[in-house]
Amino acid sequence: MKKIMNILFLSCLKASELIEKKLHLKLSRKEKIKLNVHKAMCKACTLYEHQSEFLEKGIAKHLNKKSEEIDSQQLKKQITEKISSL
Amino acid sequence: MTENKVLLSNWVSEFTDELYSWAVFKVSDSELAQDLVQDTFLVAAEKIENFRGDSSPKTWLFSILKNKIIDVYRKKTNKPVNIENDVLSKFFDAAGAWENDRVPKNWNEEEGHLLDDSEFQLVLAKCLDALPEKWSTCVRLKYLSEKKGEEICQEVGIALTNYWQIVHRAKLQLRNCIETNWFNE
Numbered sequence: 001m002k003k004i005m006n007i008l009f010l011s012c013l014k015a016s017e018l019i020e021k022k023l024h025l026k027l028s029r030k031e032k033i034k035l036n037v038h039k040a041m042c043k044a045c046t047l048y049e050h051q052s053e054f055l056e057k058g059i060a061k062h063l064n065k066k067s068e069e070i071d072s073q074q075l076k077k078q079i080t081e082k083i084s085s086l
Numbered sequence: 087m088t089e090n091k092v093l094l095s096n097w098v099s100e101f102t103d104e105l106y107s108w109a110v111f112k113v114s115d116s117e118l119a120q121d122l123v124q125d126t127f128l129v130a131a132e133k134i135e136n137f138r139g140d141s142s143p144k145t146w147l148f149s150i151l152k153n154k155i156i157d158v159y160r161k162k163t164n165k166p167v168n169i170e171n172d173v174l175s176k177f178f179d180a181a182g183a184w185e186n187d188r189v190p191k192n193w194n195e196e197e198g199h200l201l202d203d204s205e206f207q208l209v210l211a212k213c214l215d216a217l218p219e220k221w222s223t224c225v226r227l228k229y230l231s232e233k234k235g236e237e238i239c240q241e242v243g244i245a246l247t248n249y250w251q252i253v254h255r256a257k258l259q260l261r262n263c264i265e266t267n268w269f270n271e
Contacts, residue, residue, distance in 0.1 A: 011178070011183060020253050021250045044189045044190050051193065055257065059210070059225060059229060062210055072102055072103050072106060075123065079124050080098050082124065083127060083131050084095070
């Protein structure tokens with residue numbers, strides 16, 4: 001019974017995989033329908049999707065933080081020295 | 087100094103800042119970014135005879151740097167990761183259902199404000215760092231280049247299916263790490 005359910009309505013493993021796929025690539029129509037049916041029945045995966053989208057925002061924010069300022073004079077000096085010693 | 091070396095050192099003072107900020111944006115690592123900029127100029131010194139001014143020096147330098155960055159990602163994603171297969175079985179049972187202790191729990195938080203919380207950001211950063219390198223690279227890639235998933239995969243040479251499956255495993259880990267370290271405190 002569980003097997004048939006999984007083929008029709010996806011397992012949580014497959015559903016969460018599609019949720020991640022959806023965030024990065026497009027889902028096919030069939031995948032979309034399956035995922036929506038699964039989510040309608042599965043509270044855990046609905047939560048997972050919500051939290052996963054939240055994490056995406058967090059990652060984006062974390063990575064777009066202003067980069068560390070560096071002493072570019074030092075870097076320039078170092079590169080120029082390397083070049084003249086070639 | 088030869089004529090070329092004078093030209094190069096002019097470029098160093100003119101373009102280093104721009105090259106660096108772009109590199110650091112792409113690799114999110116200050117030291118690595120500085121090394122990449124330095125390498126870029128060393129390659130430029132080597133190949134300057136080939137530079138005929140068809141493009142501006144800036145464009146030329148950026149194209150060298152871009153290749154350097156792609157190499158970095160290629161190396162990172164090529165490293166084998168062994169625990170990959172264990173992860174799914176930690177989260178799901180044989181039928182693919184959530185394991186009882188891994189079912190996503192309600193976080194009960196105002197999520198909008200959470201992203202501005204510096205302590206939460208710290209936990210997120212730590213959890214990102216705790217991921218195997220290949221995974222965290224895949225998770226970061228999407229935000230580090232303005233490119234779509236398909237193009238990224240081509241650049242770093244991983245199959246598309248692999249890409250989101252890696253992202254899937256990475257996100258499961260990341261989610262769990264954050265739930266344990268932040269929400270269950």
